[in-house]
Amino acid sequence: MRLSPRTSDRITRIAGFVTVTLAAAFLLAPVLLTAVLSFSNDPYFGVPPDTWGFRQYETLFTDQTWRGALMLSLKIALPVGLLSAVIAVPAVFAIHRSRLPGRNVLHVGGLAGIIIPISAFAVAMYGVLADFGLLGTYAGLVLANTVLALPLMLVVTSAALSRIPVELELAAMVTGASRARAWFGITLRLLAPAMIGGFVLAVVTSFDEAVFINFIGGPGLTTLPKAILDSARLGVDPVIMAVATLLMVATSILMILALKFARSTDE
Amino acid sequence: MTVSDEQIPAASVPTGEGRAGTNGRGAALELRDVSKHFGSTVALAEANLSVRPGEFLTLLGPSGSGKTTMLRLIVGFEAPTSGQILLRGSDISHMSPAERDIGMVFQQYALFPHMTVADNIAYGLKIRRWPAAERKHKVEEMLELIRLPGFGDRYPRQLSGGQQQRVALARALAYDPALILMDEPLGALDRTLRLQMEEEIRRLHRKLNATVIYVTHDQQEALALSDRIAIMRDGRIVALGTPEELYYRPGNSFVASFFANANLLPVDGHERRAADTAWVHCAGQELEVPAVGGGGEPAVLSVRRRSLRLGPADGLRLDGTVEETLLFGDEREVVMDVEGIGRVVAVLDARDSGEVRVGEPITLYAPAADTLLVPEI
Numbered sequence A: 001m002r003l004s005p006r007t008s009d010r011i012t013r014i015a016g017f018v019t020v021t022l023a024a025a026f027l028l029a030p031v032l033l034t035a036v037l038s039f040s041n042d043p044y045f046g047v048p049p050d051t052w053g054f055r056q057y058e059t060l061f062t063d064q065t066w067r068g069a070l071m072l073s074l075k076i077a078l079p080v081g082l083l084s085a086v087i088a089v090p091a092v093f094a095i096h097r098s099r100l101p102g103r104n105v106l107h108v109g110g111l112a113g114i115i116i117p118i119s120a121f122a123v124a125m126y127g128v129l130a131d132f133g134l135l136g137t138y139a140g141l142v143l144a145n146t147v148l149a150l151p152l153m154l155v156v157t158s159a160a161l162s163r164i165p166v167e168l169e170l171a172a173m174v175t176g177a178s179r180a181r182a183w184f185g186i187t188l189r190l191l192a193p194a195m196i197g198g199f200v201l202a203v204v205t206s207f208d209e210a211v212f213i214n215f216i217g218g219p220g221l222t223t224l225p226k227a228i229l230d231s232a233r234l235g236v237d238p239v240i241m242a243v244a245t246l247l248m249v250a251t252s253i254l255m256i257l258a259l260k261f262a263r264s265t266d267e
Numbered sequence B: 001m002t003v004s005d006e007q008i009p010a011a012s013v014p015t016g017e018g019r020a021g022t023n024g025r026g027a028a029l030e031l032r033d034v035s036k037h038f039g040s041t042v043a044l045a046e047a048n049l050s051v052r053p054g055e056f057l058t059l060l061g062p063s064g065s066g067k068t069t070m071l072r073l074i075v076g077f078e079a080p081t082s083g084q085i086l087l088r089g090s091d092i093s094h095m096s097p098a099e100r101d102i103g104m105v106f107q108q109y110a111l112f113p114h115m116t117v118a119d120n121i122a123y124g125l126k127i128r129r130w131p132a133a134e135r136k137h138k139v140e141e142m143l144e145l146i147r148l149p150g151f152g153d154r155y156p157r158q159l160s161g162g163q164q165q166r167v168a169l170a171r172a173l174a175y176d177p178a179l180i181l182m183d184e185p186l187g188a189l190d191r192t193l194r195l196q197m198e199e200e201i202r203r204l205h206r207k208l209n210a211t212v213i214y215v216t217h218d219q220q221e222a223l224a225l226s227d228r229i230a231i232m233r234d235g236r237i238v239a240l241g242t243p244e245e246l247y248y249r250p251g252n253s254f255v256a257s258f259f260a261n262a263n264l265l266p267v268d269g270h271e272r273r274a275a276d277t278a279w280v281h282c283a284g285q286e287l288e289v290p291a292v293g294g295g296g297e298p299a300v301l302s303v304r305r306r307s308l309r310l311g312p313a314d315g316l317r318l319d320g321t322v323e324e325t326l327l328f329g330d331e332r333e334v335v336m337d338v339e340g341i342g343r344v345v346a347v348l349d350a351r352d353s354g355e356v357r358v359g360e361p362i363t364l365y366a367p368a369a370d371t372l373l374v375p376e377i
Helices: A005-037 A055-062 A064-097 A103-110 A118-131 A138-162 A166-174 A179-208 A212-216 A224-233 A239-266 B067-075 B117-127 B132-145 B161-173 B191-208 B219-225 B243-248 B253-260
Strands: B029-038 B041-051 B056-060 B082-087 B102-105 B179-183 B212-216 B228-233 B236-241 B263-266 B269-274 B277-282 B285-290 B299-303 B315-328 B331-338 B342-349 B361-367 B371-375
Touching: A005 A239, A055 A064, A055 A239, A064 A103, A064 A138, A064 A179, A064 A224, A103 A138, A118 A138, A118 A212, A138 A179, A138 A212, A166 A179, A166 B102, A179 A239, A212 A224, A224 A239, B029 B067, B041 B067, B041 B236, B056 B067, B056 B219, B067 B102, B067 B179, B067 B212, B102 B161, B117 B132, B117 B161, B132 B161, B161 B191, B191 B219, B212 B219, B219 B243, B219 B253, B228 B243, B228 B253, B236 B243, B236 B253, B243 B253, B253 B263, B253 B299, B253 B371, B263 B342, B277 B299, B285 B315, B285 B371, B315 B342, B331 B361
Parallel strands: B056 B212, B056 B228, B102 B179, B179 B212
Antiparallel strands: B029 B041, B029 B082, B228 B236, B263 B299, B269 B277, B277 B285, B299 B371, B315 B331, B315 B361, B331 B342
16 A cells, blocks of 8 residues: 555654654653652652652751762862863863974874773773872872863863964954953953863763772762762662752753853854 | 044055155055065065055965065064064064054954954954043944944844954054054955945045055955055065056066966067067067066067957957857957967957857957067066
8 A cells, every 4th residue: 555645744753753752751761760759758769659758858968978978079070170171271272273293192182081991091090090199089089080071171172262263362462452461351251161161061070970989089088979889789778869860950050051151152 | 533634635646656655754664675484485575565654555466475474474473584664664573463553354354252343343442441431432433434333232243244344344443553454354255245345445445544455366356446556476576556557567477467367478589679669579470569677588478358359450460269258248258279379368349249159260459559568477
């Protein structure tokens, strides 16, 4: 039987609708389920929960282990964001605006952190930090996470800088601006949204980091992802649902902000 | 910029010699033996140039001819290897761009995307610490001048290419610099817009009496805008003069072909008769033609496309075969192959040239007075 074009079009449309719905459900269902389960009031894990309430969130913010882990993660993530910016921004200027020999090598090398498998990276990092006596230290964690977050900052700021014409800085200088004023007021100002976007990405990357910490963390250095792993080892603690929900909300907000900032550079 | 009566009248009628400026009221800009080397490459070789106040001077040349290098030296993006650049009499060769009191318009507009049109125009004024009220007033005045009143609050991305370039002009003009540089400012615009902007630039130049150095590779633009044109090749100025001089009496073969699109016909021999005429042997004929140059060097006969015609004339006669014809409305371009000479291009009146057909023989004439013997370079 041959279908008329109209019927065939309708089938295609319905198939498309079903596919999109399934894809959306696949993406969103775990998120929604986690969020819903985080409002369970049971001291154990069960689906569906027997009672509802804010018990998990209370535990998260009052229990010393969880609070300490949250604070440590923040204390690592923020310096990581700053350090990545401090290293990446001069680097992208060297890559795009200088006649430095080997600047392309610098560019590709800077992205190595993304390409190398993270467990291999972690093993190597273990060796390096051990040599410098930084194993199991706060400084060591900040450094390791910076190495991981730096490529993201590099990618974002490098793409943004390549879209800022050199002529803008030159135009500012002819018009009377000193080199410094032209650089800060025009080029760096136009790069700022990308820097903020890169900062957020770096912070999120560091905050979510759950592989390195197992190699180079140590006693008294329990980040939030580490605390989740530890608690899962002893059985499923429903607090994880609250942690995960908060992480998702915070990450989403930051990512949306980052995208918004990064996009505003395009204009 | 207020056009006051005290300002020096525009030097819209350049002297026939086309190299004044050092006499009388002095040059706005002067280049003395300015060279720029990049490693072993000579980008600009001992350039000498004097631009009069209020003059519109164009640097014209193919890419790589050194015109952009010269512009970058004048504005201060590069330092000269040797020589001096003087602006209103003071040596600016090694000053930073900010100190030079120059305004510049770039090919890609280079407007600051994060600032409004008004803030872009006011940028130079803010750096010069104009009070806010005066800045605002000046911006309004400039917006009127570039015919974009009420556009102050918009962002550059909300404007068309032509409008953006007008804002860039206003930004460069607002602080009344001693010199305006324009680096192929119409290069990014389409043809119709280009013609409108040429008009606009001419109008602004007339009105403000600004000294302008304009860089382009488009000889039509140079013809339409310039008081004088410096034609450049391989890092050297090979000709300097008014559009009329360069078009009708080019000083050498490069200017004749590049600027006037003239045909360059080989001559079998030439001999000077007077200071500005010569006997030449060309295409099997003996002719007395106007001549430029010293007379001793190798020379070619320059014949402009429009000098050739179908009707017999007292002068050069060319017999050949039509290779191609192209109709441009009122005119018809005819490409012919002449034995012993090669390709010759003529532009004929379209109404008279209806019988011209590809592959058929054709005879064209050029009055001797309409040809010119030029030194070959």
